[in-house]
Amino acid sequence: MAAVEQTIVETQPAPVPKITARSVDMYYGEKQALFDVDLDVAERHVTALIGPSGCGKSTFLRCINRMNDVIDGARVEGTIMLDGENIYDKALDVVQLRARVGMVFQKPNPFPKSIYDNIAYGPRIHGLTDTKDELDHIVATSLEKAGLWNEVRDRLQEPGTGLSGGQQQRLCIARAIAVSPEVILMDEPCSALDPIATAKIEELIDELKENYTIVIVTHSMQQAARVSQFTAFFHLGKLVEYGATENIFTNPTDERTQGYITGRFG
Amino acid sequence: MTDIAETRTTPLAAGRAADRIRKRYAAERRFRLYGLVAVCVSIAFLALMLLSIVSKGYTAFQQTMVYVDVHLDESVIDPKGSRNADDLARANYGALIRKTVAGLFPEVSGRRDKRKVRKLLSPGATYDVRAMVMDDPSLIGKRISLWVPASDDFDQLLKGNIRRDVPESDRRVSDKELAWIDSLMEKGLVEKQFNTRFFTAGASQEPELAGILGAAVGSFLTLLVTFLVSFPLGIMTATYLEEFAPKNRWTDLIEVNINNLAAVPSIVFGLLGLAVFLNFFGLPRSAPLVGGLVLALMTLPTIIITSRAALKAVPPSIREAAFGMGASRLQVVVHHVVPLAMPGILTGSIIGMAQALGETAPLLMIGMVAFVADIPTGFFDPATALPVQVYLWADSAERAFVERTSAAIMVLLAFLFIMNLFAVYLRKRFERRW
Structure with a gap:
């Protein structure tokens, strides 16, 4: 296979990689969805994955917490290391992995339970707390971190599905934070939201990167430019170009990248 | 190009366009009328049936x-x-x-x-x-x-x-x-x-002394056995097949067979019960236990099919959310999928049970058609069931049994009505929005 054109332009001291993917191939049954992807995700930074529909960016994201395991016939080759540990190692427990790598989905998907129970679900199943007070504390701090506390503090027992779309998505972020993950994966978290709710989520992502490593898939190049420090451009299952966001957007080396960000295709 | 320009400039409701619109509205009105007629006809049949039963039976x-x-x-x-x-x-x-x-x-x-x-x-x-x-x-x-x-x-x-x-x-x-x-x-x-x-009273040869209680208790005991056997088995089967089983040739075969079982005539289940429960296992004749087991076999496919449909209808986003939180497959199923599917599962089960309540043919095969004067007190006592009692009374010569047959049908319908009402209540009670 021809070498993938790929350039990493160093503009600042290279941050510590949290996730290291090496020659990742991914198959849905017979169909290959990812071809030989090498990618380092920087710790406590936001990495954006962009590219046209069906380019494999969401597939790659789902490889990071093994969400593809659930799909029949899905298969991953190559290695993805989280802090030097291969997450596809047979000895690794996928439940533990997902506690360390949280996920926020495209469509807000709160459980049809109360706001409190939505947040408390993760800590409960992972046995993170012993007392009701500790759980209350986790729920409160998670909602605070997700910027939702002031809006819902008086109605924690109301159903999470009764919130507005933007609030539901922040609830899902709070739910992911509640188990103190190291990495948060976001799969087009704003695609179902209006611009104001989107702005709030983006602000939130900016705050969260102080404590969490964030990988975000987005269709909006403006969003990638606004929130991310690193950007990876995928095309037809291949990682075409990866580097600091400002370089990708101002000075792309690959013509496909240039074509995409200038809106010639995608 | 000129055509397009022309249509653009003509008023909205004129010429052929107006004709088409009129036709479209007429078609819709016709369709609604057909629907209304269909509803009226079915209601008329139902009313006719109820009227005939009540007018014959209320004197009882x-x-x-x-x-x-x-x-x-x-x-x-x-x-x-x-x-x-x-x-x-x-x-x-x-x-x-x-x-x-x-x-x-x-x-x-x-x-x-x-x-x-x-x-x-x-x-x-x-x-x-x-x-x-x-x-x-x-x-x-x-x-x-x-x-x-x-x-x-x-x-x-x-x-x-x-x-x-x-x-x-x-x-x-x-x-x-x-x-x-x-x-x-x-x-x-x-x-x-x-x-x-x-x-x-229980059954009697004298119409004025005959009562429905024996048959009602028999039906209750039978249905209790049916429920206790078919509900857990049905839910477990449906959940396993839907959530855990690999999709391969064997599970396809099982699915086809379950669908076929749902279409098997009920008397065949009666014969099966006769051969297996009575002749092979030597369980007592006419007992609610055997009746319940036979009806459970008959109800099981219904419960499995409706439960699977209910499980399938749970949106994948809820599963993803739970998996994403690090829930195991069992936790996803027990905490989220089954509770959300519960209204559908319960409705299906109750419809299955209502079917079992009205079933006569398989009970004839296992001897629940006998004349039983005593009110059954346990699962091994000889008993009849409500539909069988209706059948027996309809077969009796005395004039006074005619009104009692209709009265027994009314009691049976009342039970069915209550069960369906209960199904509606449960659905409303457990229904959650997502």
Whole structure:
């Protein structure tokens, strides 16, 4: 296979990689969805994955917490290391992995339970707390971190599905934070939201990167430019170009990248 | 290009466009009309059926009673004066009733007429007097007054089902009997009362003594077994097949077979029950346990299919959310998928149970069609079920069983109605939005 054109332009001291993917191939049954992807995700930074529909960016994201395991016939080759540990190692427990790598989905998907129970679900199943007070504390701090506390503090027992779309998505972020993950994966978290709710989520992502490593898939190049420090451009299952966001957007080396960000295709 | 420009400039409702729109609206109106007609026709059929059942059956809830004075003669009931329960039970209460009737009609003479006049009262009169004495032996020696059931012909005459204006030879009640009945009525000793016996008695050869309770209890016990067997089995099967089983040739085969089982005629399940539960395992005949097991086999495919559909309808986003939180497959299923599918599962199960409640054919094969006078008290007692009771009564010759058949159908329909209502309630209760 021809070498993938790929350039990493160093503009600042290279941050510590949290996730290291090496020659990742991914198959849905017979169909290959990812071809030989090498990618380092920087710790406590936001990495954006962009590219046209069906380019494999969401597939790659789902490889990071093994969400593809659930799909029949899905298969991953190559290695993805989280802090030097291969997450596809047979000895690794996928439940533990997902506690360390949280996920926020495209469509807000709160459980049809109360706001409190939505947040408390993760800590409960992972046995993170012993007392009701500790759980209350986790729920409160998670909602605070997700910027939702002031809006819902008086109605924690109301159903999470009764919130507005933007609030539901922040609830899902709070739910992911509640188990103190190291990495948060976001799969087009704003695609179902209006611009104001989107702005709030983006602000939130900016705050969260102080404590969490964030990988975000987005269709909006403006969003990638606004929130991310690193950007990876995928095309037809291949990682075409990866580097600091400002370089990708101002000075792309690959013509496909240039074509995409200038809106010639995608 | 000019065409497009033209249509753009013509007003909205003109020419062929207006024609098309009119046609489209007309088609919609026609379609609605067809739908409305279909609904009306089905409601009319339902109303017709209910009307025919109720108009035939409502009289069964009343029973003609005769007010009699009975002298509880100690020399007849307990000549030894021991007040021993066995002696009291065996005493000749018929003689007391005979005396009472003779007192009411002193003018009747001759053995045949005397017997005929006694036949105006139901044999139940004797049982009622005995029950009173057994309850309270201190009544012995006193005179008591009580309402006793009239015979079925007497009852049917009063309800107008046996008509007075037909010639005597075509009438089940002779002119003589008519005269006796009229004299009783003149004395004000006859009254139609609410038929409590219908709801408290088991089957009987005498229509005026026959009740629905035995069959209702039989149905209840049978359905309890059906529920306890088919509900857990059905849910576990559906959940396993839907959530855990790999999708391969074997699970496809199982799925096809389950769908086929749902279409198997119920009498075949009866034969299966006969061969397996009675002949092979040697379980007792006519028992609710066996009936329940057979009906469970019959209900199982329905429950599995509806439960699988309900599980499938749970949105994938909820599963993803739970998996994303690090829930194991079991946790995803137990905490999220099954609770969300519960309304659908319960509705399906109750519809399956309602089907089982109305099922007759398989019960015939395992002997639940027998005449059972006693009310069953356990899963191994001989019993019948409501639909079987309807079948048995519909088959009986006496005129009075006609109204009782319809009344039994009403009871059966009431049970079905309650079960369906319960299904609706459960669905509303467990329904959650997402």
